[in-house]
Amino acid sequence: MWKTVNKITILGGGRWGTALGLYLSKKGFELMFFDRNPAVVESLRKGKDPYWELEFAKNPRATSVLDEAIEFSDLIVVALPVQVIREVLQNLVLKDKVIVSASKGLEVGSSKRVSQIIEELCIDCKTFVLSGPSFAEEVAKGLPCAVVLAGKDLETLRQIRDVFHSEVFRVYLSEDMVGVELGGALKNVIAIACGISDGLGFGDNARASLITRGLAEIVRIGSSLGGNRETFYGLSGLGDLVLTSTSSKSRNRTFGFLLGQGLSVEEAENRIKQVVEGKETVKAVKKLTEELNIYAPISWAVYQVVVEKISPELVARNLLLRPPQREFEYL
CATH class of the missing domain: 3.40.50.720 (NAD(P)-binding Rossmann-like Domain)
Structure with a gap:
């Protein structure tokens, strides 16, 4: 006691x-x-x-x-x-x-x-x-x-x-400590993607699509690492994802938005003047998903922009040109 x-x-x-x-x-x-x-x-x-x-x-x-x-x-x-x-x-x-x-x-x-x-x-x-x-x-x-x-x-x-x-x-x-932690970590990467999309002027439809497909990616990664699938549809998954991906108060979304507007990673960090956890987490996500052979196209796209410094426009175009997939993997 x-x-x-x-x-x-x-x-x-x-x-x-x-x-x-x-x-x-x-x-x-x-x-x-x-x-x-x-x-x-x-x-x-x-x-x-x-x-x-x-x-x-x-x-x-x-x-x-x-x-x-x-x-x-x-x-x-x-x-x-x-x-x-x-x-x-x-x-x-x-x-x-x-x-x-x-x-x-x-x-x-x-x-x-x-x-x-x-x-x-x-x-x-x-x-x-x-x-x-x-x-x-x-x-x-x-x-x-x-x-x-x-x-x-x-x-x-x-x-x-x-x-x-x-x-x-x-x-x-x-x-479910694993799922709760992974939901809080992985959503920051998706929030950067949503910010980049907003910065590029892609609009509300694109943001809603990124949140939804980003959640599918979080579930895929998180459940492969031992989290319970239902956890990612709760407060620490979907709830935190929606908040962080849509609000101007979100430092991860703001960081992505500035990148989409054409600022460099260094310029965006200097503008925010706070720790952007997703910027570092995406490196760990890239390593994990490659080692475990987990499909994570949105996270990989963020990695290309943030770490490899590839143009957001080019990365977004390549992401959009992927072959069409089934919405649910079990179909």
């Missing part, structure tokens, strides 16, 4: 980590943030977020000393960019902690999900995954959303749900 929680550590003082902190502060929890940016740490210590000028209900603690943050609580929320998680955690001795991953993406090189990285580095810790359609700014402002919390230990899963759940932050439960 997990003891009552009143203190929470959040690794990452970026927008998502801060948004979760603002929300959890309203619920009465004592918080400790870890972040490497001194300006972010100082702002958080003063009880103000660095992004939307919102105030915490209860001033959090904040530090750039990782050990200090880890010692603060037995419940740790990981809200770091995926590609730095291994670097941050690898020299720690983490035992008997409950860790909730709120980061979405796949590690380049290993192609591992975040929970796999955490379980590799953290001995005897219980790992869970929080994902779903949830823009940071809206969560920070207390606007309603619904997410999925996944894990194998059902008793602890329910206890973590009670930590996060409220009328404005509804938490649904799942045992």
Whole structure:
């Protein structure tokens, strides 16, 4: 039985980590943030977020000393960019902690999900995954959303749900950690594709087609990697895909839109000034799908634009010229 929680550590003082902190502060929890940016740490210590000028209900603690943050609580929320998680955690001795991953993406090189990285580095810790359609700014402002919390230990899963759940932050439960994580990671690649399409001026019909066929691609990849098919039609799959592929608030869609408008990858990143997880995840997706012989034409097209720097117009034309397929593979 997990003891009552009143203190929470959040690794990452970026927008998502801060948004979760603002929300959890309203619920009465004592918080400790870890972040490497001194300006972010100082702002958080003063009880103000660095992004939307919102105030915490209860001033959090904040530090750039990782050990200090880890010692603060037995419940740790990981809200770091995926590609730095291994670097941050690898020299720690983490035992008997409950860790909730709120980061979405796949590690380049290993192609591992975040929970796999955490379980590799953290001995005897219980790992869970929080994902779903949830823009940071809206969560920070207390606007309603619904997410999925996944894990194998059902008793602890329910206890973590009670930590996060409220009328404005509804938490649904799942045992499918693989599917929940992959849905949150793979949708970012499809969102870049939708942004490219919008940037090229292809219109609403093309975007709807990309979302639908992108979902089919997510299901194909995700189920091949061990996720349950039904998970990808839920909040962490279809829900997050629709949000990220259609909103101007989406950094992945915006990144793709700028590429479609003719900006280079570097120019688009400089314009956004935030981590674009899909830009890195697509590299892991390309590696995985080739190794496992999984058909993923939309993801491959994004890889061609983002990594191989091929013209979006040419890539889009080649994608459209593919031979017609059956809509459902079992027909």
